[in-house]
Amino acid sequence: MIEITSVSKSYNRGTVKAVDGVSLSIQDGEIFGFLGPNGAGKTTLIKMITGILNADEGSININGKDIRRDPLGAKMQFGFVPDDPNIFARLTGIEYLNFMADIYQVSSEIRLPRMQELLNRYEMANTVGDQIQSYSHGMKQKIVVIGALLHNPPVWILDEPMTGLDPRSSFDLKEMMREHADAGNTVFFSTHVLDVAEKICDRLAIINKGKVIFCGSMEEIRAHAKENQSLENLFLELTENE
Amino acid sequence: MSRFWALLKVLLINYLGVSTSQIKAKKNRIKYVKKIALGIAVVGALAPTIYLYAWLLIRGFDLLAPIGQERAILTLGLVMVSSIIFFFGVFYIINFFYFASDAQNLLALPLRAWEVLGARFAVILGYEYLTELPFLLPPLLIYGVKSGAPFVYWIYALIGYLLAPLLPLGLAAIPTVVIMRFANLSRRKDLFRILGSLVVISLAVAYQFVFQKAGPNAMDPAFIQNLLSDRNGLMNIISRVFPSTRYLGLALANADGLIGLLQLLQFAGLSFLAVALAWLVGEKLYFQGLVGSSETTARRKALKSSDYQRMSKGTSPLLSYLFKEVRLLLRTPPYFINCVLTNLLVPVLLVVPFLIQSSNQEGIMPWESLVANPKGQIILMTAITGLVMFLAGSNAISATSLSREGKEFFISKYIPLSYSKQILAKLLSAYIFGVLGAVLLILAARILIPLTISTILLLLLVSMLAMAPVIEAGLLIDIIRPKQEWGNEQQAVKQNLNVVFSMLFAVLLGGAILYTVIRFIHSPIMAVGFMLLCFALAALVLYYFLMTWGIKQYEMLEG
Numbered sequence: 001m002i003e004i005t006s007v008s009k010s011y012n013r014g015t016v017k018a019v020d021g022v023s024l025s026i027q028d029g030e031i032f033g034f035l036g037p038n039g040a041g042k043t044t045l046i047k048m049i050t051g052i053l054n055a056d057e058g059s060i061n062i063n064g065k066d067i068r069r070d071p072l073g074a075k076m077q078f079g080f081v082p083d084d085p086n087i088f089a090r091l092t093g094i095e096y097l098n099f100m101a102d103i104y105q106v107s108s109e110i111r112l113p114r115m116q117e118l119l120n121r122y123e124m125a126n127t128v129g130d131q132i133q134s135y136s137h138g139m140k141q142k143i144v145v146i147g148a149l150l151h152n153p154p155v156w157i158l159d160e161p162m163t164g165l166d167p168r169s170s171f172d173l174k175e176m177m178r179e180h181a182d183a184g185n186t187v188f189f190s191t192h193v194l195d196v197a198e199k200i201c202d203r204l205a206i207i208n209k210g211k212v213i214f215c216g217s218m219e220e221i222r223a224h225a226k227e228n229q230s231l232e233n234l235f236l237e238l239t240e241n242e
Numbered sequence: 243m244s245r246f247w248a249l250l251k252v253l254l255i256n257y258l259g260v261s262t263s264q265i266k267a268k269k270n271r272i273k274y275v276k277k278i279a280l281g282i283a284v285v286g287a288l289a290p291t292i293y294l295y296a297w298l299l300i301r302g303f304d305l306l307a308p309i310g311q312e313r314a315i316l317t318l319g320l321v322m323v324s325s326i327i328f329f330f331g332v333f334y335i336i337n338f339f340y341f342a343s344d345a346q347n348l349l350a351l352p353l354r355a356w357e358v359l360g361a362r363f364a365v366i367l368g369y370e371y372l373t374e375l376p377f378l379l380p381p382l383l384i385y386g387v388k389s390g391a392p393f394v395y396w397i398y399a400l401i402g403y404l405l406a407p408l409l410p411l412g413l414a415a416i417p418t419v420v421i422m423r424f425a426n427l428s429r430r431k432d433l434f435r436i437l438g439s440l441v442v443i444s445l446a447v448a449y450q451f452v453f454q455k456a457g458p459n460a461m462d463p464a465f466i467q468n469l470l471s472d473r474n475g476l477m478n479i480i481s482r483v484f485p486s487t488r489y490l491g492l493a494l495a496n497a498d499g500l501i502g503l504l505q506l507l508q509f510a511g512l513s514f515l516a517v518a519l520a521w522l523v524g525e526k527l528y529f530q531g532l533v534g535s536s537e538t539t540a541r542r543k544a545l546k547s548s549d550y551q552r553m554s555k556g557t558s559p560l561l562s563y564l565f566k567e568v569r570l571l572l573r574t575p576p577y578f579i580n581c582v583l584t585n586l587l588v589p590v591l592l593v594v595p596f597l598i599q600s601s602n603q604e605g606i607m608p609w610e611s612l613v614a615n616p617k618g619q620i621i622l623m624t625a626i627t628g629l630v631m632f633l634a635g636s637n638a639i640s641a642t643s644l645s646r647e648g649k650e651f652f653i654s655k656y657i658p659l660s661y662s663k664q665i666l667a668k669l670l671s672a673y674i675f676g677v678l679g680a681v682l683l684i685l686a687a688r689i690l691i692p693l694t695i696s697t698i699l700l701l702l703l704v705s706m707l708a709m710a711p712v713i714e715a716g717l718l719i720d721i722i723r724p725k726q727e728w729g730n731e732q733q734a735v736k737q738n739l740n741v742v743f744s745m746l747f748a749v750l751l752g753g754a755i756l757y758t759v760i761r762f763i764h765s766p767i768m769a770v771g772f773m774l775l776c777f778a779l780a781a782l783v784l785y786y787f788l789m790t791w792g793i794k795q796y797e798m799l800e801g
Binding site: 009047050051052053054071075076080082086087088090091094095098100101102103104105106107111112115116125126127128129130134154155192239241 | 432535540541542544545549550551553554555556557558559561562563565566569570573574581649650652653655656657659662797798800801
């Protein structure tokens with residue numbers, strides 16, 4: 001479960017408000033999509049949830065642990081897939097995965113079967129001995145996803161996770177997200193592609209210029225968009241982005 | 243605008259941060275003021291060293307003038323600056339021509355090899371003009387003022403200043419471009435580029451020593467007689483290390499006559515010839531060395547289950563983070579060359595010239611007599627400790643540990659590993675290479691000086707403690723102002739002022755403690771005890787500071 005309460009973040013000494021008083025509650029057992037055009041504040045909010053950025057105001061709890069007051073406890077609760085998979089280019093895939101397993105303290109008995117299962121699922125078993133810099137963008141994305149899921153975290157936080165994935169891997173990831181949520185866990189992911197959100201999200205929020213302008217199910221959004229001009233415009237913009 | 247100038251303009255903005263349109267924008271002004279203030283602060287910190295250099299030059303001038311050899315101070319400055327530019331030019335060129343990722347991207351543009359190489363060469367030249375300042379400006383000014391040089395001298399001095407880096411840079415570029423062309427043939431490119439760099443650096447070192455060694459024995463009376471009877475005698479000897487500098491030295495000394503003009507033209511001709519040759523070689527070979535140099539080989543072979551077993555044993559988060567740091571230092575060519583290699587190279591560079599010299603001349607080295615008396619032993623120990631501290635301050639490992647992470651810094655922010663452990667792992671990685679450097683340095687000292695086993699052990703102990711505060715201060719500096727906005731790895735380590743600050747800290751702390759030891763302590767055991775106490779105290783204070791205030795700063799940093 002993720003509880004976001006009145007979170008704000010601004011840049012340039014308060015002149016640019018990237019995230020403005022956002023409150024969201026993401027329940028266990030749901031896939032929550034975070035939707036918005038480029039530059040709307042999606043990544044900034046995700047970075048605050050994961051402790052990469054410090055919020056100016058508000059609080060963020062992950063499974064009851066506050067990211068500012070108990071950062072290590074909160075960080076153990078989630079697995080994170082960043083929007084840019086360019087990480088540790090000169091480590092081999094297996095070195096990276098073991099690094100992540102060590103950091104998240106995954107015991108050697110658990111890590112080996114888990115690693116092999118994920119590597120096979122994402123067809124990465126043949127490349128895991130090579131340096132990450134030799135990978136394609138999609139392969140890098142896959143190794144980051146595997147690294148994030150190794151410790152079987154209750155909360156998944158994924159920033160534009162489908163970017164660069166081939167259709168098969170994208171399908172697999174969506175399926176895993178569903179399985180994970182159905183097992184009572186939380187999946188929070190951002191996207192600017194409406195189609196992806198529509199297909200797999202239980203609920204979603206739309207953010208624009210740092211503010212959440214709507215939060216609810218897809219049907220609710222559609223119904224609301226007919227009455228609200230600005231939401232309708234944004235909705236159209238998002239549809240055009242597809 | 244021609245493509246060459248367009249490219250040069252973009253590179254200058256990107257690397258030197260010089261852009262008139264950006265300076266005009268009001269919001270950028272504070273940034274530039276800060277940059278200038280920082281520059282002044284660095285110069286201010288270096289002022290005592292520059293003052294000492296200028297004082298030595300003035301004394302040298304006064305001593306040499308009665309025997310008519312005062313013009314040698316010009317050559318001294320020129321030789322020094324040429325050697326520095328040549329040696330560091332090799333590093334610059336390797337980093338800037340081959341390891342900068344934007345160099346790769348330029349391959350996709352319709353540019354000729356000489357245009358890319360030439361523009362990058364020109365940017366390095368810009369850096370070298372700054373490097374020249376503290377070394378060449380003092381002798382030019384002192385000679386000019388003290389000898390009452392004519393107006394033409396000052397024009398020649400300005401031209402000479404502008405020309406001086408061309409030849410050493412050209413000479414550094416030629417072998418680098420040739421060797422990197424062949425290093426790029428290999429499938430294991432990272433490794434071979436590191437090896438290629440090693441070959442070029444070894445060649446640079448060998449070149450210097452060959453010229454140093456060549457020539458008559460300085461102790462030969464006939465030689466000294468000859469030296470003093472010729473006004474350019476001493477100048478000729480000094481310029482042997484970099485023969486071309488002789489022409490500029492002579493041009494400046496003979497500025498009032500036609501001969502001076504001819505000598506200046508000779509120097510200019512040689513300089514432009516070296517640049518033209520470098521660009522010509524570049525036109526033929528540069529792109530071939532660069533194309534595909536970012537490619538990496540991949541075996542694309544599944545690991546065996548025994549491999550998985552072996553590699554997935556698991557270790558503590560702290561150690562795992564430390565291994566990650568060490569692996570990236572060893573495998574990323576710019577980090578290896580600028581951080582690790584300097585550590586290993588300095589001890590070698592210190593020993594080789596003396597070995598050559600001692601094989602050249604009969605008799606004992608001056609410091610060998612120091613071992614015999616207690617004061618001498620103290621001087622030797624403090625000198626070696628000082629070198630270890632300087633090495634730890636200048637190897638850029640701890641002072642760039644956060645800078646090196648660059649855009650990947652967000653990983654350190656979201657993983658569940660406490661900042662105190664991350665700081666500890668970063669300290670340890672710097673410490674491992676620091677100890678390696680110290681051991682090599684002490685071994686190198688042992689080759690030159692008959693140190694006893696007990697002295698060596700004491701030295702090891704003192705060195706290991708002496709480098710601790712330097713490493714801690716380096717990390718603290720990098721936490722305060724990490725340089726994480728960079729386009730390629732070499733910028734994180736090569737163009738990072740934090741390294742200069744860390745070096746200055748090493749000089750100041752080492753200078754204060756070691757000076758006190760030499761000045762006031764007369765027994766070697768007392769000296770060792772005092773040094774251990776001081777360095778341990780400094781290390782503890784800084785460690786406490788890192789683990790309290792440093793962690794808070796780390797928390798404030800955003801990925």
